[in-house]
Amino acid sequence: MTARSDSLVARGTAVHVGSSTGFARGEIVDGEGNLRAIGTCRRIIRSSELGEHVALRTLAAAPQPPLELPSMEPRFEPEVTSRADLDAFLRSKLARRLGLTVSEVRERTVIVHIPVSNDLTNIFGMIHGGAVSLFAEVAIAVALHALLPAGSSFAVLDFAINFLRPVPPDGAVDGEAEVVHSGRRFSVVRVQLRNPDGRIAAIGSSTVYLAGGADRISPDA
C-alpha cells in the first residue's frame, strides 16, 4: 500500500457550530482508496479582530467545481514502519525543508528542534495547526526511530493533540517526545512542543503498535 502513498484526500464535515465552540469529523483516504484515518477536531469560536482577508467562508460561498471523490475501499490496515528508516526519514525532503535537527537523545526521551518561518502560516499569520500537528508527529516518529531496538518495526495507531497557544512564525519549536510506556505489544509516546519563550504550545500523544522484533525500550516500573 505504498503506491501513490504521497496522495491523500481529507473530507471534513462540521457536526456542530455554536456560539463558542465548533466540532468537525472527517476521514483521510489515500490515492489507492484506502481509508487511512478517521479524525475529529474541536474549535473555539471568537470575534475577529483582524482586517480583511480572503476567508474560507467566502470561498465556501463561491460557485463550486464539480465534486469528484475517490472511491473508498473499506480497507483499514496499520502501516508498519521499520525502525531502520530513521536516516532516510531525516534525509527526506520535508525533514530537510523543515530544518529538523535532533538535539538530544536520552533513554526514553528525544528533543527535536524545528525552525519555523512564514512559509507555514495560516490566514492569521500564525503557524498553521496542521503544521503544528506535523511537528508533534515528527517528534514522536523520531523518538520511535531513535529509541526502539534496531530491527524492530512499529505502526502508529492514533494521534491526539491539544493546542494551548499559537506558535509565532519566527523562531523555532522544541519538541520533547517521551516514551511513557512500552509494553510487549503497545507503546505510548507523549510530546510537548515549546515556543521560544519556553511556554508549551501543544501537547500530543500517540498509541504505537509494536509490530515485531521490538523488545521493550526499558521495562516499566
Place this chain on the structure above:
Amino acid sequence: MERPIFDELRAKLESASGAPFYATTGVSLTHLEPGFVVVELRPGADVTDAAGRLLPGMAAAVADSALGAAVYSLLPPSQISQTVDFASTRSPA
C-alpha cells in the same frame, strides 16, 4: 459551474499573503461548501521519505486543514475559530 471564481479565490487563500502553509506542504482545498470541505495532498509533494512513504504527520496536517475549514466555513464574518484539539485513529489493530 463557474470554476474560475472558485479557483481565483482559492489561489488567493493559498498564496503567500493568504495561508502559505498550503503551498509549502502541497495541500490544496479542492472543494468547499458551507460545512463540508475536501482537502487534497497532491501526488509528488515533497512529503515522502527516501522510500516514497508518506512522512508521519502529513495525514494529521491534511485532516486538521479539512476539519478546521469545515467549522470555519459556517461562521459569520465577524467571527473566527481556532483549533483547540484534534484526534485521529488509524487502525483497528
